[in-house]
Amino acid sequence: MAAVNAGLLRPAALVGLGRINEIRGWQYQDGHALLGAGLTHARMGRPDFAALIPALAAAARAAGPPQIRNAGTLGGNIASAAPTGDALPVLAALEAELIIVGPGGQREIPVSHLLAGREMLSPGELIGFVRVPLLHAPQVFLKATGRTGPGRAVASVGLVLDPARRGVRIAVGAVAPMPLRPLEAEQWVASLIDWDGERMLAPEALEAFGEYVGAACVPDQGDPVPAGVLHLRRTVAVLARRALGRALTS
Numbered sequence: 001m002a003a004v005n006a007g008l009l010r011p012a013a014l015v016g017l018g019r020i021n022e023i024r025g026w027q028y029q030d031g032h033a034l035l036g037a038g039l040t041h042a043r044m045g046r047p048d049f050a051a052l053i054p055a056l057a058a059a060a061r062a063a064g065p066p067q068i069r070n071a072g073t074l075g076g077n078i079a080s081a082a083p084t085g086d087a088l089p090v091l092a093a094l095e096a097e098l099i100i101v102g103p104g105g106q107r108e109i110p111v112s113h114l115l116a117g118r119e120m121l122s123p124g125e126l127i128g129f130v131r132v133p134l135l136h137a138p139q140v141f142l143k144a145t146g147r148t149g150p151g152r153a154v155a156s157v158g159l160v161l162d163p164a165r166r167g168v169r170i171a172v173g174a175v176a177p178m179p180l181r182p183l184e185a186e187q188w189v190a191s192l193i194d195w196d197g198e199r200m201l202a203p204e205a206l207e208a209f210g211e212y213v214g215a216a217c218v219p220d221q222g223d224p225v226p227a228g229v230l231h232l233r234r235t236v237a238v239l240a241r242r243a244l245g246r247a248l249t250s
């Protein structure tokens, strides 16, 4: 609609998805939540949703000013695939699956495939639902905007603990065209956690995790490394450290 309003697009027709009730709610399915793509950010930010998938609720609460959160949807956030989409790192950390519906039936793809451009939507296809595992464990979304108040992310992180798989999964948003998963850093830190005990980590380990994630997601560019790159890497490191610290103490 922004492109239409700016006179850049003149579509012959528009299809509104807002009145398709089937995609505006969610339901439980085999240990997962099946989220309708038409869920608005405002709806996902409410307490009942936050009790289910806290990091996605936190991302929804951060996704622009109230007017945008009332109109913008989960499916729109994914389909527009803006690097600064706040839901995207959370969905990547959760390893969410998309259910694509179209005239030929339905198919399932990992959210990362769509964001990476490996799978495109065919004409007539929609993102109908997003399947998210219910992990029953702490999860955190954090975002740095570089300004006070609402704004697009300079960097963001979605981090989830998955005790059943003894895993820590983190995805970093806004620093690349799609969310980045620092897999080695995830495995390293998961091996330090006493999953059957207190799940505490020393401050030095949290600090090292942040540095690991920052270095993996914001690599050196040039010699000397530009100050902007160093600053962004530091921002990612701080977000990752804080996110893990909060998840382990909540």
Ligand SMILES: Cc1cc2nc3c(=O)[nH]c(=O)nc-3n(C[C@H](O)[C@H](O)[C@H](O)COP(=O)(O)OP(=O)(O)OC[C@H]3O[C@@H](n4cnc5c(N)ncnc54)[C@H](O)[C@@H]3O)c2cc1C
Pocket (backbone or CB within 6 Å): 001, 002, 017, 037, 038, 041, 062, 063, 064, 065, 068, 069, 071, 072, 073, 074, 075, 076, 077, 078, 079, 080, 084, 085, 086, 087, 121, 125, 126, 127, 128, 151, 152, 153
């Ligand atoms: C001023 C402003 C500030 C914003 N700030 C933020 C922010 O800080 N963080 C953030 O995360 N986002 C932000 N956004 C983006 C916003 O949250 C929405 O995600 C985005 O605008 C998409 O809105 P929509 O869901 O209404 O989709 P639309 O605008 O209706 O559609 C966007 C695109 O997605 C396609 N699409 C929509 N739904 C589906 C579907 N179910 N299946 C297939 N394709 C679909 C449409 O065809 C279209 O191409 C901002 C937007 C604006 C205008």
